[in-house]
Amino acid sequence: MNVVVDRVSKSYGRGAEAREVLTETSLTVRSQEFVSIVGPSGCGKSTLLMMMAGLLRPTSGEIRLGDEPVTGPPAGLSVVFQDYSRSLFPWMSVRRNLTTALTASRLGKEEQRSRVEHALESVGLAGKGEMYPWQMSGGMQQRVAIARALVTEPTVMLMDEPFAAVDAQTRADLEDLVLRVRHEYDVTVAFVTHDIDESVYMADRIVVLAANPGRIAADLTVDLPRPRDQVETKLDARFAKLRSEVFRLVMRPDTPATT
Amino acid sequence: MQTDHAAVRGPDRADWGGRAGPVALGVTGVVSLLLLWQLLGSLDVVPRSSLPGPWSVLRALPTILGDQDFLAGAADSAAATAITVVVGSLVAVAVGLVASSFAFLQRPTMVVVNTFRSVPATALIPIGVLIFGLGMEMKVSIALYAVVWPILINTIYGVATTEPMRRDVARSLRWGWWRQQALVTLPSALPSILTGVRVAVGIALVVVISTELLGARYGVGTVLVQYTQASRPEVVYAGVLLLGTAGALLFSALVRAERRLVRWVHHD
Amino acid sequence: MTSRTTSRITGATMRPNRAAIALRRTASGVGNLWLLALVLVLWEIYGRVSGSLFVPPISRILQNFGDVWLGGPASHLFLSDLFWSEVTTSLSRFARGWGLAVVVGIGCGVVLGRSRVIAQMYGPVVRFFAAIPNTVLLPIAVQIFGVASNMNVFLIFLGSVWVVMINTADGVAGVDPMWLRSARSLRVPRWVLYLRVIVPAAAPQILAGLRVSLGIGLILMVISELYATTEGLGFQIVVAQSSFRYLDMWSAFVLIGLIGIVLNLAFGRIETRLLRWQRRSGLDAL
Numbered sequence: 001m002n003v004v005v006d007r008v009s010k011s012y013g014r015g016a017e018a019r020e021v022l023t024e025t026s027l028t029v030r031s032q033e034f035v036s037i038v039g040p041s042g043c044g045k046s047t048l049l050m051m052m053a054g055l056l057r058p059t060s061g062e063i064r065l066g067d068e069p070v071t072g073p074p075a076g077l078s079v080v081f082q083d084y085s086r087s088l089f090p091w092m093s094v095r096r097n098l099t100t101a102l103t104a105s106r107l108g109k110e111e112q113r114s115r116v117e118h119a120l121e122s123v124g125l126a127g128k129g130e131m132y133p134w135q136m137s138g139g140m141q142q143r144v145a146i147a148r149a150l151v152t153e154p155t156v157m158l159m160d161e162p163f164a165a166v167d168a169q170t171r172a173d174l175e176d177l178v179l180r181v182r183h184e185y186d187v188t189v190a191f192v193t194h195d196i197d198e199s200v201y202m203a204d205r206i207v208v209l210a211a212n213p214g215r216i217a218a219d220l221t222v223d224l225p226r227p228r229d230q231v232e233t234k235l236d237a238r239f240a241k242l243r244s245e246v247f248r249l250v251m252r253p254d255t256p257a258t259t
Numbered sequence: 260m261q262t263d264h265a266a267v268r269g270p271d272r273a274d275w276g277g278r279a280g281p282v283a284l285g286v287t288g289v290v291s292l293l294l295l296w297q298l299l300g301s302l303d304v305v306p307r308s309s310l311p312g313p314w315s316v317l318r319a320l321p322t323i324l325g326d327q328d329f330l331a332g333a334a335d336s337a338a339a340t341a342i343t344v345v346v347g348s349l350v351a352v353a354v355g356l357v358a359s360s361f362a363f364l365q366r367p368t369m370v371v372v373n374t375f376r377s378v379p380a381t382a383l384i385p386i387g388v389l390i391f392g393l394g395m396e397m398k399v400s401i402a403l404y405a406v407v408w409p410i411l412i413n414t415i416y417g418v419a420t421t422e423p424m425r426r427d428v429a430r431s432l433r434w435g436w437w438r439q440q441a442l443v444t445l446p447s448a449l450p451s452i453l454t455g456v457r458v459a460v461g462i463a464l465v466v467v468i469s470t471e472l473l474g475a476r477y478g479v480g481t482v483l484v485q486y487t488q489a490s491r492p493e494v495v496y497a498g499v500l501l502l503g504t505a506g507a508l509l510f511s512a513l514v515r516a517e518r519r520l521v522r523w524v525h526h527d
Numbered sequence: 528m529t530s531r532t533t534s535r536i537t538g539a540t541m542r543p544n545r546a547a548i549a550l551r552r553t554a555s556g557v558g559n560l561w562l563l564a565l566v567l568v569l570w571e572i573y574g575r576v577s578g579s580l581f582v583p584p585i586s587r588i589l590q591n592f593g594d595v596w597l598g599g600p601a602s603h604l605f606l607s608d609l610f611w612s613e614v615t616t617s618l619s620r621f622a623r624g625w626g627l628a629v630v631v632g633i634g635c636g637v638v639l640g641r642s643r644v645i646a647q648m649y650g651p652v653v654r655f656f657a658a659i660p661n662t663v664l665l666p667i668a669v670q671i672f673g674v675a676s677n678m679n680v681f682l683i684f685l686g687s688v689w690v691v692m693i694n695t696a697d698g699v700a701g702v703d704p705m706w707l708r709s710a711r712s713l714r715v716p717r718w719v720l721y722l723r724v725i726v727p728a729a730a731p732q733i734l735a736g737l738r739v740s741l742g743i744g745l746i747l748m749v750i751s752e753l754y755a756t757t758e759g760l761g762f763q764i765v766v767a768q769s770s771f772r773y774l775d776m777w778s779a780f781v782l783i784g785l786i787g788i789v790l791n792l793a794f795g796r797i798e799t800r801l802l803r804w805q806r807r808s809g810l811d812a813l
Contacts, residue, residue: 288647498663
């Protein structure tokens with residue numbers, strides 16, 4: 001299902017104090033696509049994602065999931081938040097965290113059970129359902145958050161800087177995990193990050209935002225072969241070229257392209 | 260033994276509704292409750308003799324405010340509360356600082372505190388009456404028993420949560436025990452201690468009035484019991500309203516004083 | 528916290544020997560009792576040396592305690608008939624009053640914490656009620672209910688409900704918005720949002736309020752029984768006092784104290800269990 005962002009603006013505050021964080025932004029994430037959204041801090045990339053998730057309302061413009069306008073959190077769409085320690089419910093076991101995500105979908109007990117098992121297995125946490133988030137490392141907790149997003153078998157998954165809080169090795173593992181489950185669950189992904197390497201490595205397409213006010217600066221297609229590999233892909237000349245292009249757009253938006 | 264530092268928390272530290280919202284809303288709330296009160300009487304849910312209407316209670320306010328006994332009693336209760344809180348704070352903070360300074364004393368002290376503070380202080384009143392009679396001495400000693408534990412717990416808790424770095428600084432400056440307590444430990448523990456003191460004020464009031472209901476010679480409680488026996492419930496309610504108002508004012512003053520005293524906390 | 532180890536051979540997660548842990552805990556628990564023991568010994572010495580009629584040595588109090596409150600048959604757990612009748616009377620009053628305060632306090636607290644309008648309407652009134660030193664309501668309670676159990680229950684309820692309500696409202700209003708946002712994005716039904724997200728998230732504060740109210744409830748249970756009743760633990764103290772049986776007075780006091788201690792310990796247990804998920808600092812060492 002396509003996610004369509006149609007001339008969306010967002011400002012905070014009112015009257016003279018109003019601050020526009022995003023202006024007249026349009027973008028379409030096509031079905032099955034993996035789109036990275038990257039940009040300098042203050043470009044409104046998280047705001048954009050939260051509006052796509054139905055958690056914030058645009059000041060003007062419209063967001064559609066398929067043909068339906070998004071007015072609240074839509075069914076078939078999951079979010080993985082940046083801060084796992086604050087988005088998972090620490091008083092619930094891992095299993096309970098996942099079944100809570102299923103309460104809205106009214107499935108039978110047996111179906112719930114098998115979905116939870118499957119989701120845990122997909123993220124490499126089979127048999128860890130009875131643990132509590134506080135007994136787990138940060139990386140494991142973020143895996144739980146991903147499993148909780150997948151357990152509803154969504155068509156679209158939105159990820160808001162999901163790996164900002166984990167160390168480098170864990171991060172690489174989690175990146176590959178997301179690329180794998182994305183195919184397993186046939187899910188469309190919009191992935192916000194401030195890490196330029198990550199944005200290139202993960203995506204089919206990169207949307208670069210500029211700041212003050214937030215707007216789309218570029219929309220680049222990533223023509224790197226799949227499956228991606230942490231070593232091989234990053235050695236590819238096209239990777240380096242894309243990487244420096246995105247870097248220039250994000251860090252030095254005023255200099256003209258050299259190529 | 261369990262710790263229950265979290266237990267010692269004042270009744271009014273929330274921010275919800277704390278910032279005065281539209282006055283109209285607050286007034287609506289009060290008025291709706293007054294109407295409910297009136298209704299309870301009118302519909303005879305509660306007999307008039309037990310719950311007089313709001314209007315007659317309001318008319319009884321001058322009676323109680325003009326009653327010399329009530330005013331003297333209020334002064335007596337206030338004095339007992341004040342003495343209790345001051346003495347109790349001094350003792351508890353001193354003991355708390357000493358107990359926290361020696362590792363071998365910390366847990367055993369918590370055991371003692373947790374044991375004695377679980378004993379409801381009011382059960383001591385008859386014994387206190389035997390030992391101290393019906394005067395100020397009795398009120399203060401029983402209230403002291405009730406008040407010391409929460410302040411002590413909060414002192415120990417406050418010291419335990421002192422930023423270790425600050426203590427390292429003190430040690431690297433080769434400060435002695437007294438100076439370290441005065442310049443590092445006590446200021447760090449102050450917010451927690453003040454919360455304990457605020458809780459203590461409430462407890463002291465409750466216990467002091469309890470002693471008065473059970474026979475102490477002077478005090479607010481004593482006077483209200485007399486009015487109850489004289490079948491003047493509206494005067495009793497008027498007294499309760501006054502006490503509630505005084506209590507609310509006292510607590511908000513304490514909160515404000517506390518904020519001033521520990522202004523630095525939020526800039527840490 | 529995670530006292531689990533993975534067996535290298537079976538790969539199974541197993542807990543270290545529970546009995547060993549329990550034993551170690553008990554040992555360190557006993558090690559911390561010396562100061563309490565010292566206090567009791569000092570009491571004993573004072574009682575003996577002063578020869579005061581009013582402050583008997585603890586050994587004589589305990590002896591009397593055994594005579595009055597213990598000595599029942601095994602089927603009654605060796606507790607006397609008086610114990611069963613008085614303790615159940617007092618505790619059932621406490622349970623009814625406090626239980627009602629917990630239900631009403633949490634219920635109203637959640638509403639106050641969630642609705643800004645209701646908080647602005649009734650917040651000040653709730654604070655006002657909380658500021659009334661609640662024993663002062665005792666004469667009124669007797670007027671309304673007469674000398675009956677409902678009077679004690681009413682007073683316990685009225686005294687403990689405000690702390691619960693204010694702490695709940697405080698906790699609910701302060702729930703981390705990330706959890707709420709996360710719950711919203713999961714499209715959980717309303718009852719799940721309240722029962723499984725908001726209330727558990729506010730649990731640390733709610734439980735803190737409950738603990739304070741537990742102490743207040745006990746204080747009020749005792750004072751209301753001292754003031755006017757015809758049965759219950761407080762009444763036993765009054766009877767002993769009026770017939771100059773000072774040892775009986777003290778042993779009733781000890782019994783009330785023990786009940787308070789047991790209730791507080793039990794509460795602490797439940798609290799720790801419910802709040803296991805909370806990452807806590809080294810304060811647990813205290």
